[in-house]
Amino acid sequence: xxxxxxxxxxxxxxxxxxxxxxxxxxxxxxxxxxxxxxxxxxxxxxxxxxxxxxxxxxxxxxxxxxxxxxxxxxxxxxxxxxxxxxxxxxxxxxxxxxxxxxxxxxxxxxxxxxxxxxxxxxxxxxxxxxxxxxxxxxxxxxxxxxxxxxxxxxxxxxxxxxxxxxxxxxxxxxxxxxxxxxxxxxxxxxxxxxxxxxxxxxxxxxxxxxxxxxxxxxxxxxxxxxxxxxx
Numbered sequence: 001x002x003x004x005x006x007x008x009x010x011x012x013x014x015x016x017x018x019x020x021x022x023x024x025x026x027x028x029x030x031x032x033x034x035x036x037x038x039x040x041x042x043x044x045x046x047x048x049x050x051x052x053x054x055x056x057x058x059x060x061x062x063x064x065x066x067x068x069x070x071x072x073x074x075x076x077x078x079x080x081x082x083x084x085x086x087x088x089x090x091x092x093x094x095x096x097x098x099x100x101x102x103x104x105x106x107x108x109x110x111x112x113x114x115x116x117x118x119x120x121x122x123x124x125x126x127x128x129x130x131x132x133x134x135x136x137x138x139x140x141x142x143x144x145x146x147x148x149x150x151x152x153x154x155x156x157x158x159x160x161x162x163x164x165x166x167x168x169x170x171x172x173x174x175x176x177x178x179x180x181x182x183x184x185x186x187x188x189x190x191x192x193x194x195x196x197x198x199x200x201x202x203x204x205x206x207x208x209x210x211x212x213x214x215x216x217x218x219x220x221x222x223x224x225x226x227x228x229x230x231x
Contacts, residue, residue: 001114002026004045006036006062007076008055012099016049016076019103025110033057037065037209037219041163045071046117047110050093052077052084057206063092064204065220072113076101127225128201132156139201150175151194158208158218159226165214191216 003020007013008031017027028043030036033056039045048066050073052059059075066073074095075088085096094113097106129138135152138144147155153175157166168187172180175190195205209219218224 001047001110002028002043002045003047003049003110004028004030004036004039004043004071005049006030006033006054006059007049007051008032008053009051012101016101016103016106020107020110023107025107031055033059033062034209036062037206038163040066040069040071040220041222044069047072047074047114049074049076049106049110051075052079052088060088060091061204061206063088065206067092068204068223069220070117072110072117074106074109074113076106128203128223129227130155130159130224131227133228137198137201139203141202143201145197145200147194147197150190151197154190154194156226158216159221159224161217163217163219163221165211165217167215169215171215 003025005013005016005027007016007029010031013029013031017029020027028039028045030039033054048071050059050062052075063073073093074097075093076097076099077084078099080098088096095109097109128140131138132152135147135149136144137147154171157171157174169180171187171190172178176186180187191208195208198207199205207219207223209217211217
């Protein structure tokens with residue numbers, strides 16, 4: 001079983017990882033939201049242990065992306081407040097554990113959640129269909145949005161990059177067919193519209209991420225599938 005430990009305190013992450021490896025699990029560690037999203041694409045965890053207090057993002061913002069991939073999510077955090085627990089579970093987390101962690105109990109909780117995952121994995125195999133001909137993007141539940149030509153060209157470029165950033169300059173040349181000039185915010189506005197439309201069919205606003213000095217990247221390209229008209 002592949003387990004991703006999302007924890008910014010190195011000593012805590014190392015202790016949990018060592019204990020889980022002793023239980024026969026394959027473990028990767030992410031110290032930030034950005035690292036967690038990258039690990040989601042490369043490591044493809046089956047289970048995620050998620051701290052809520054990360055240096056770059058609220059951990060709850062990551063729950064939807066991991067559950068959409070079919071992974072189980074257990075929040076592991078210092079807050080024992082009922083409100084925090086309820087919010088995490090309502091957001092989609094499968095379980096909630098308060099620090100300090102008893103690692104044997106944690107391992108048992110991981111196994112328990114993992115046993116309930118086959119149905120989610122089946123749902124995760126259903127892709128969001130991207131049809132460049134119709135300029136339509138359709139969720140598995142049938143919700144659909146139409147893109148402009150520039151929006152669809154941007155979406156295709158981001159998907160073709162396969163989780164690698166596409167520069168703002170490249171987006172401008174591909175989608176807007178012009179060079180990007182200083183103070184030009186047209187690409188940023190284009191990506192904002194993409195995020196909003198994808199949100200209309202249930203995607204997290206973090207499905208398209210800004211990467212400083214590098215451009216934009218689709219955090220979970222495996223959620224999408226390019227299709228042709230009529231498929």
